[in-house]
Amino acid sequence: MMINAWDVVFFFxxxxxxxxxxxxxxxxxxxxxxxxxxxxxxxxxxxxxxxxGAPFIAMVQIIVYAGAIMVFFLFVIMLMNLSKGEYQExxxxxxxxxxxxxxxxxxxxxxxxxxxxxxxxxxGAGGFGVxxxxxxxxxxxxxxFELVSVLIFVAAxxxxxxxxxxx
Amino acid sequence: xxxxxxxLILVLLLAVxxxxxxxxxxxxxxxxxxxxxxxxxxxxxxxxxxxARMPFFVHYYVVALLFLIFDIEVVFTYPWAVYxxxxxxxxxxxxxxxxxxxxxxxxxxxxxGALEWE
Amino acid sequence: xxxxxxxxxxxMIVVFAVxxxxxxxxxxxxxKIIGHMQLRLGPMRVGPHGLxxxxxxxxxLFVKEDIVPxxxxxxxxxxxxxLNLVCALVLLAVIPFSYNFMVTRLNIGVLYILSLASVGxxxxxxxxxxxxxxxxxLGGLRSAAQIFSYxxxxxxxxMGVLMISGSLDLVKIVEAQSKVWNIxxxxxxxxxxxxxxxxxxxxxxxxxxxxxxxLVAGFHTEYSGFKFAYFFLAEYANMIIVSxxxxxxxxxxxxxxxxxxxxxxxxxxxxxxxxxxxVRATFPRYRYDQFMRIGWKIMLPVTLANILxxxxxxxxx
Numbered sequence: 001m002m003i004n005a006w007d008v009v010f011f012f013x014x015x016x017x018x019x020x021x022x023x024x025x026x027x028x029x030x031x032x033x034x035x036x037x038x039x040x041x042x043x044x045x046x047x048x049x050x051x052x053g054a055p056f057i058a059m060v061q062i063i064v065y066a067g068a069i070m071v072f073f074l075f076v077i078m079l080m081n082l083s084k085g086e087y088q089e090x091x092x093x094x095x096x097x098x099x100x101x102x103x104x105x106x107x108x109x110x111x112x113x114x115x116x117x118x119x120x121x122x123x124g125a126g127g128f129g130v131x132x133x134x135x136x137x138x139x140x141x142x143x144x145f146e147l148v149s150v151l152i153f154v155a156a157x158x159x160x161x162x163x164x165x166x167x
Numbered sequence: 168x169x170x171x172x173x174x175l176i177l178v179l180l181l182a183v184x185x186x187x188x189x190x191x192x193x194x195x196x197x198x199x200x201x202x203x204x205x206x207x208x209x210x211x212x213x214x215x216x217x218x219a220r221m222p223f224f225v226h227y228y229v230v231a232l233l234f235l236i237f238d239i240e241v242v243f244t245y246p247w248a249v250y251x252x253x254x255x256x257x258x259x260x261x262x263x264x265x266x267x268x269x270x271x272x273x274x275x276x277x278x279x280g281a282l283e284w285e
Numbered sequence: 286x287x288x289x290x291x292x293x294x295x296x297m298i299v300v301f302a303v304x305x306x307x308x309x310x311x312x313x314x315x316x317k318i319i320g321h322m323q324l325r326l327g328p329m330r331v332g333p334h335g336l337x338x339x340x341x342x343x344x345x346l347f348v349k350e351d352i353v354p355x356x357x358x359x360x361x362x363x364x365x366x367x368l369n370l371v372c373a374l375v376l377l378a379v380i381p382f383s384y385n386f387m388v389t390r391l392n393i394g395v396l397y398i399l400s401l402a403s404v405g406x407x408x409x410x411x412x413x414x415x416x417x418x419x420x421x422x423l424g425g426l427r428s429a430a431q432i433f434s435y436x437x438x439x440x441x442x443x444m445g446v447l448m449i450s451g452s453l454d455l456v457k458i459v460e461a462q463s464k465v466w467n468i469x470x471x472x473x474x475x476x477x478x479x480x481x482x483x484x485x486x487x488x489x490x491x492x493x494x495x496x497x498x499x500l501v502a503g504f505h506t507e508y509s510g511f512k513f514a515y516f517f518l519a520e521y522a523n524m525i526i527v528s529x530x531x532x533x534x535x536x537x538x539x540x541x542x543x544x545x546x547x548x549x550x551x552x553x554x555x556x557x558x559x560x561x562x563x564v565r566a567t568f569p570r571y572r573y574d575q576f577m578r579i580g581w582k583i584m585l586p587v588t589l590a591n592i593l594x595x596x597x598x599x600x601x602x
Contacts, residue, residue, distance in 0.1 A: 056393055060400075131249065146264055156275065159229070179371070181297060181298075182370070193346075241437060251448045256600055283574075
């Protein structure tokens, strides 16, 4: 197995992703943990951009995750607005069980992807241009596309129901 | 001129470099005469009342959730808009269905009063 | 490769330097124009007609004392203004000022701008939170909620342009307007875009997060010195970006007779600056519930209708 320049880039970015992911888990302070997640999402976007040749996915990653979901997390942290000390000690019940579940899921993914990342991660391999992507979404996967809108409908129902309860 | 993504890294480095260095220099150059009154949180000159970190109005939360949901809708529309010319009538019908569902969501949310700001 | 690298570095430095200069003088012209609209002279003391005022302001902010309130969170307090400025500056890299003059060309330029602009919201929230004071937190929440509400239909409003040009590449979008500018095909989208832009920029009549009478100065109440200057710079840099995008998407970018492309681009851009300043001098501030109502209940349905009508017309023609 030869190591080329793209492998180096991959391992560098993967290292950053792992590091920031660990940061999300181990940092107690909610805002710093959220910032670690932000770093994680952005580096993942850079990975998509540089190694997979998928600029559209990379940008959507930033718009949806960093620009919407992350902002939402921070927003909620600010709305709850915990004072210092309140977030220091809060043990989650069945922490061990949750951890094992996540580990199992991770192992499963490793199993699926083992030996395949080289094929996926080479610049321009898939050629996931916007048009190619649109072609698939709006012809072959059209049913899935329309179902997404139904899924969003359900999510909106949930959002309004949750908020009404609190108001 | 061809597409290139690598200059973005240089641009990012330059922007971050400028941002960090200028603030550090300004911090080092400026005078430092802290006193307890100067460093207290601003509250129109009155002594701060209570803690600033307290929970806020829940309606902000609803707006944020709706934004999250509708943003995904917008993201799905970009590839459609770019590819619309090739898709033709079929594409238009697809979007009509998509927007119809969106309108249903919208009317429901409106009807439940989630868009009212009181 | 080396030649390319040098070229990119030179272009980058030119664009950044000019942008910072433009930002500085934008503040001067804003004060001057609003001054004259209100029958005042505006800044007059520093240099002839106050021409050196922005430089004096910048120097003053640079050597000011750097105050960090004791309830604040020091790291995020420094991080927020830097993030805000960086998010605004990196956007300048993809703006095509003429067919050849841009730092780099991306085939997803529109999305690049929208994505990093949305990350800028995080900076405002962090700034509000890290100050550890009441007004900044409220201001930060308001800014974010405002940007949330207007980002949705900002996205929808440019959909018509994307349908016509069939590309996310800013250069191709301009090239598609060789004969007729998009504003002719998309007048409704243009108006909606401008309103959304005013909302996103937190400018009058939508400068609610900075409503002095309610919130002192919004999320940057506790900021002073150069960190305050960063928010200021970022706000005006974002104004440049929004104007550039309006020119590229709706007004045919660098297209125009006789004069070279870059001159046309700058003329159109300045027209937008003037428009934004004019609006500030003319309109009173909206109330928050009115602002939300305009966004969600009027603009959103209008943009959706615009997409469908554009689609139907494109089918028929």
